[in-house]
Amino acid sequence: MNRAAKTVLAIALTISAAAALIAIVLATGTEEHVDPQLWIGLLFGGALMELATIPGDEEEAEHPFSLATSFHLAAIMLLPGGWAALIAGGATLLGETARRKSLIRIAFNTGVAITATLAASQVFTGLYQGETIRNPGWDIYIPVTAMLIVYVAFTVFAIEAISTASTGNRWDVMSWVKRPELVSYLMEGCLAVVLAVLIKAAPQVLAFAIILLGAVFLSMKRHRALRRETRQTLKALAAAVDARDPYTAEHSERVGQLAARFTEALQMSVKDISDARWAGRMHDLGKVVVDNSILHKAGALDEREWELMRSHPNVSADLLQPLSLTSDLAPAIRYHHERPDGLGYYGLTLENMPVEAAIITLADSYDAMTTNRPYRSAMTHEAACNRIEECLGTQFHPVLGKAFVQMLRGETVDPVELPRNSSPPRRWFWQRKVTVASPFLDDGWQPTSALDAEKSTKGTHSLIP
Numbered sequence: 001m002n003r004a005a006k007t008v009l010a011i012a013l014t015i016s017a018a019a020a021l022i023a024i025v026l027a028t029g030t031e032e033h034v035d036p037q038l039w040i041g042l043l044f045g046g047a048l049m050e051l052a053t054i055p056g057d058e059e060e061a062e063h064p065f066s067l068a069t070s071f072h073l074a075a076i077m078l079l080p081g082g083w084a085a086l087i088a089g090g091a092t093l094l095g096e097t098a099r100r101k102s103l104i105r106i107a108f109n110t111g112v113a114i115t116a117t118l119a120a121s122q123v124f125t126g127l128y129q130g131e132t133i134r135n136p137g138w139d140i141y142i143p144v145t146a147m148l149i150v151y152v153a154f155t156v157f158a159i160e161a162i163s164t165a166s167t168g169n170r171w172d173v174m175s176w177v178k179r180p181e182l183v184s185y186l187m188e189g190c191l192a193v194v195l196a197v198l199i200k201a202a203p204q205v206l207a208f209a210i211i212l213l214g215a216v217f218l219s220m221k222r223h224r225a226l227r228r229e230t231r232q233t234l235k236a237l238a239a240a241v242d243a244r245d246p247y248t249a250e251h252s253e254r255v256g257q258l259a260a261r262f263t264e265a266l267q268m269s270v271k272d273i274s275d276a277r278w279a280g281r282m283h284d285l286g287k288v289v290v291d292n293s294i295l296h297k298a299g300a301l302d303e304r305e306w307e308l309m310r311s312h313p314n315v316s317a318d319l320l321q322p323l324s325l326t327s328d329l330a331p332a333i334r335y336h337h338e339r340p341d342g343l344g345y346y347g348l349t350l351e352n353m354p355v356e357a358a359i360i361t362l363a364d365s366y367d368a369m370t371t372n373r374p375y376r377s378a379m380t381h382e383a384a385c386n387r388i389e390e391c392l393g394t395q396f397h398p399v400l401g402k403a404f405v406q407m408l409r410g411e412t413v414d415p416v417e418l419p420r421n422s423s424p425p426r427r428w429f430w431q432r433k434v435t436v437a438s439p440f441l442d443d444g445w446q447p448t449s450a451l452d453a454e455k456s457t458k459g460t461h462s463l464i465p
């Protein structure tokens, strides 16, 4: 653990200790009777949910899923001040200990549960003026919404703080807006209301709610398994495409790893890093439509063969866009053969070239240059770096290319102000195809960079395989 992460951890634990103290004071100070059956049920129910956590894929920035939050939120609605926070902390402590997590992790997660629940409970009790949760009226919506917002805000803030500090990635709370975890929290808030009302009004029918809870849990487990299997299938497909040519075996996997390393060096968010890894792995999937005779052709390609070859980024993107798992990767993949000077496959220029595509181009080119090809042997690391530098602004993004070479040489990467305004041409739903304005079809096209020249003179068909 680095120094920044240790500092964040120390601050988080201090805040948590203070929150725990406040919760104890509030709990012991209450005059309201607390039903032991109720708090024991919530404590062990929450711990059980924690224990049944479905792990997330860390490499994909996927967070673990559990329904423990429903119990924390139900406790807020059912128990007097302080008790809910202690129940949430106790349930997390028990569950995480049973899952044999590290001491630091247990302490951090328990602290976050106590703090988030205490803050949310203060907001809920302050806003909810209703007589009892047994017969809630329309006035329940605002306190529940506020409680959920505060709980989620505290949790997200804590997770983002510790992950930013330990990885050195960019602080990116806004990326949570698009994450499925936020929908899970919303669902858990709704479950909490149903649980709380049932426990108070009709505990005899609680069994139905528990069965429902189990169904939600199982469907989430299936959903995660499906995502995992889809990833594995896509990975296998990409590997199969690479394996058609012995020269490009494992090329996509290396491009993915390199693109991820670069986005990490640029201190981009965890989601951006994961997207870069997948875009790299999938970028040449569309070569599945290109015949082996074209892929392995030693001589220059004719116009029809070129057209097919040029279609592969679009085919890759079109294959992946309909899948919710990979739809975000489409711009990076569709435009991975674009160049700042407009001489790429589809004629995009620096102004409208997506940043993510420029990253894939760099990783793709470096890997292509440093591996053996039928028409030339592999370049050395330094020669490839020099070649990228020579082509900055023509073939490669000038700012990103410079930072990429710095990373490759093990130098400190200059902070890059990413041009967030750059965007690919919008593809409306009635448009069947992106208009291809390709310089390769123009009779007068001449190679304009060292790599183009190499392609042209050697008679090979792929500038960046």
Ligand SMILES: [Fe+2]
Binding pocket: 283, 284, 312, 313, 336, 337, 464, 465
């Ligand atoms: Fe490609």
